[in-house]
Amino acid sequence: MVSQFADTLESGPVRRAYWQVLATFGRWTAREGVDPLFAPPAAVTAFLAHRAGAGRAGQDRTALEAFFGFVVAQGLRPASPVVAVEDGSSAGAPPALDELLWVIDAAEAQDPTTHTVVLALVAGGFGLDELLSVDVEHLERSHGVALVRLPRRWGRRSVIPLTDRVEAAVLGCVAGRSTGALLVDPDGSRLTRSAATRIVSDVAGRAGVDGSLTPSDLERSFVELAVAAGVTGGALRSALGDVEHRLDQHRQHAVFAVEHHLAVRRAELDDR
Numbered sequence: 001m002v003s004q005f006a007d008t009l010e011s012g013p014v015r016r017a018y019w020q021v022l023a024t025f026g027r028w029t030a031r032e033g034v035d036p037l038f039a040p041p042a043a044v045t046a047f048l049a050h051r052a053g054a055g056r057a058g059q060d061r062t063a064l065e066a067f068f069g070f071v072v073a074q075g076l077r078p079a080s081p082v083v084a085v086e087d088g089s090s091a092g093a094p095p096a097l098d099e100l101l102w103v104i105d106a107a108e109a110q111d112p113t114t115h116t117v118v119l120a121l122v123a124g125g126f127g128l129d130e131l132l133s134v135d136v137e138h139l140e141r142s143h144g145v146a147l148v149r150l151p152r153r154w155g156r157r158s159v160i161p162l163t164d165r166v167e168a169a170v171l172g173c174v175a176g177r178s179t180g181a182l183l184v185d186p187d188g189s190r191l192t193r194s195a196a197t198r199i200v201s202d203v204a205g206r207a208g209v210d211g212s213l214t215p216s217d218l219e220r221s222f223v224e225l226a227v228a229a230g231v232t233g234g235a236l237r238s239a240l241g242d243v244e245h246r247l248d249q250h251r252q253h254a255v256f257a258v259e260h261h262l263a264v265r266r267a268e269l270d271d272r
Contacts, residue, residue, distance in 0.1 A: 001074075005022075005071075006018065043233070097225070101262065102207040102208065103204055103207045112169065113199070114199050118200065129193070132192070145162070146162040196215055200213055
């Protein structure tokens, strides 16, 4: 399939560059035990995050978008696994670690809803739509770990462990309720995507972070932090929803490595 795709490229330099990217992707997926032709979105996201450290994520994304567009056109899979960047944001690097800590602190000082939105996206491994769908009834504990148990949809995970900091933020939103949406507007209705996007943009401004920060930026930050914390590709795919975590493995979930990574950097800043 790669050879057939390469034959469609007229430019020699482009063909060589794309071939190198696909060869690297093939080796990476082989190590992770994933079929490169049918790699799920989370695997592609993890690969791009892994390559971001070498400054190659942009070129790699372009090559994979072209290749999987060809694969889709051949009818081999229904859609490309290269996750589109949402909310009109660019595919550039997510905020720096220190900026993320500033945003988290500003969110905590604002209100429980703002704190939960920011922390769950940055350190909780939630996607925005997933987070907005959480009801109070989905909260529970298992093996001493707080977690959110969502109905399984489209083959995705149903169990999301919560770190202590994320749990504390979530309980601030619960506010003694036993039913209803976890995240609500002031009028009590479920928080919408547009409202969550405004929340992230506003708190970033209060934190003094340049640029227009979006929920998609915070979701990508979780992937970057997990890679920096040494989370393996398999564990990252599990955290992003392609593999459900076993009940007795909650403490090995990627969110705990990300939480520790953030805590170490926070301690370094506090010691200055």
